[in-house]
Amino acid sequence: MFLLFLRFVTVFISRNLGRSHTDLVDQSEEGSANCRFLLKSTRRSDQVLGGDEEGLLQFINGCEEAQNCAAWWNVFAGVKFLETDRKIIHCDMDAFYASVEQRDCPELQGKPVVVGGSPQSRSVVAAASYEARKFGIRSAMSCAQAHRLCPTAVFLRPNFQRYKEVSREVHRIFQTVTDLVEPLSLDEAYLDVTENRWGESSATKIAKQIKREIFMKTGLTASAGVGPNKFIAKVASEIRKPDGLTVVPPERVLDFLTPLSVGKMWGVGPATERRLNKMGVSTIGDLRALSPLRLRQEFGKFGPFLLDLSHGVDRRPVSIAYEPKSRGVETTFEKDVHDPEILFRILGEQAQEVALILKRIERRARTVTVKVKYSDFISITRSKTLEHAVSEEEKIKELACFLLKSGTDVGQRAIRLVGLSVSGFVPSGSPLQLSFF
Ligand SMILES: [Mg+2]
Numbered sequence: 303m304f305l306l307f308l309r310f311v312t313v314f315i316s317r318n319l320g321r322s323h324t325d326l327v328d329q330s331e332e333g334s335a336n337c338r339f340l341l342k343s344t345r346r347s348d349q350v351l352g353g354d355e356e357g358l359l360q361f362i363n364g365c366e367e368a369q370n371c372a373a374w375w376n377v378f379a380g381v382k383f384l385e386t387d388r389k390i391i392h393c394d395m396d397a398f399y400a401s402v403e404q405r406d407c408p409e410l411q412g413k414p415v416v417v418g419g420s421p422q423s424r425s426v427v428a429a430a431s432y433e434a435r436k437f438g439i440r441s442a443m444s445c446a447q448a449h450r451l452c453p454t455a456v457f458l459r460p461n462f463q464r465y466k467e468v469s470r471e472v473h474r475i476f477q478t479v480t481d482l483v484e485p486l487s488l489d490e491a492y493l494d495v496t497e498n499r500w501g502e503s504s505a506t507k508i509a510k511q512i513k514r515e516i517f518m519k520t521g522l523t524a525s526a527g528v529g530p531n532k533f534i535a536k537v538a539s540e541i542r543k544p545d546g547l548t549v550v551p552p553e554r555v556l557d558f559l560t561p562l563s564v565g566k567m568w569g570v571g572p573a574t575e576r577r578l579n580k581m582g583v584s585t586i587g588d589l590r591a592l593s594p595l596r597l598r599q600e601f602g603k604f605g606p607f608l609l610d611l612s613h614g615v616d617r618r619p620v621s622i623a624y625e626p627k628s629r630g631v632e633t634t635f636e637k638d639v640h641d642p643e644i645l646f647r648i649l650g651e652q653a654q655e656v657a658l659i660l661k662r663i664e665r666r667a668r669t670v671t672v673k674v675k676y677s678d679f680i681s682i683t684r685s686k687t688l689e690h691a692v693s694e695e696e697k698i699k700e701l702a703c704f705l706l707k708s709g710t711d712v713g714q715r716a717i718r719l720v721g722l723s724v725s726g727f728v729p730s731g732s733p734l735q736l737s738f739f
Contacts, residue, residue: 379613383530386617387552389505391493392527392535393512395472396544398489399429401522402468403458414439414455421449421457428460432544465489468520475515479508484620486664487729492532494620506549513547530555533568533616540566555614560587567611569604569661573694577601586612602654604661618662629659630671630723638677638716645712645720646703652722653699660724666691668726670698672705674712675719684709691728698724 414434419425437452482494527538597605
């Protein structure tokens with residue numbers, strides 16, 4: 303019975319996805335005892351074997367144990383992937399600010415150019431030309447350090463007015479293709495071209511044409527990635543730069559991701575990467591082989607999320623929708639809480655959740671706010687706005703606990719609700735914290 307079901311699922315997935323799922327079957331059989339138990343215990347095997355996609359999703363979704371079993375997770379990921387398959391282009395201008403400067407000032411062409419500020423100031427590198435990158439100069443590095451690496455480099459103060467103009471020009475080209483354009487910063491955007499104004503079904507052709515038009519209109523080059531979702535498209539656009547185009551069709555997603563470093567995954571910064579390395583995980587393929595349970599123990603809610611990504615699953619839509627001004631979570635207690643330790647622990651959990659939200663929306667936040675409602679229903683909020691935006695769980699937690707300790711009557715009055723929110727968003731990749739188009 304179980305094997306029959308498994309066959310149904312794998313055939314269903316391979317047929318629709320054209321993916322090679324031999325490893326899926328292998329792993330599934332390993333976990334078959336668990337799964338058989340699950341099917342039996344939930345008594346819903348008929349519904350599942352009945353065979354529609356909807357029923358399958360409902361079944362797996364509603365089954366906590368199923369999500370802890372690696373085999374099931376693979377099946378689940380395959381279905382989720384199918385469900386959300388789109389045609390997404392991530393377009394990224396090459397060394398944008400530096401390229402604009404070189405274009406506008408011919409004597410800078412072919413020279414190492416660093417946009418940021420004077421090496422004597424405390425400014426950081428906002429962009430470095432490819433000539434400067436050869437010396438190891440990178441965005442977000444201090445200009446002083448950049449100067450040590452390449453004393454002959456030309457250092458310029460950024461001219462954002464100019465960059466914004468060029469950015470608008472590029473954006474207008476995107477708009478001729480589709481309304482579904484989500485800018486990440488002045489020089490980067492996602493486009494959902496599943497349906498588009500050009501009536502062109504090949505996303506690859508669209509990406510080529512966009513690159514051509516950008517070059518014709520601005521004299522600048524862009525690199526593009528084409529994939530079935532935002533995560534894949536973004537990673538793809540970084541593969542070949544400058545002037546690159548990398549296409550990852552759905553059936554190539556797993557092979558494409560397998561050898562890449564886990565640091566390439568959206569939301570995995572240097573700290574998380576080190577933790578994963580310690581677990582023996584250096585590639586996305588390594589991560590895919592871990593059990594969901596192990597990842598959940600290690601990373602909390604971020605664990606299953608990482609696992610989804612390792613399967614190429616990214617359900618975020620390209621959104622032009624309004625950007626919420628703040629995001630956060632609240633916990634209302636069944637009984638009023640006096641013990642500060644409990645509140646600090648809850649804030650810790652909330653910080654984890656908020657950090658995850660920030661990862662999802664690819665933002666950092668400058669303001670952290672703690673809300674407390676006392677047993678008499680009087681609520682207060684305490685905020686702190688920082689010079690440098692944060693997105694790390696630890697920093698958010700530290701700040702939230704500080705606000706709770708210093709700004710509220712914690713320990714003296716009973717509390718019925720505690721909440722943590724962040725606002726003042728800036729794009730996560732932007733060292734200079736620019737606003738959008
Ligand atoms: Mg760029």
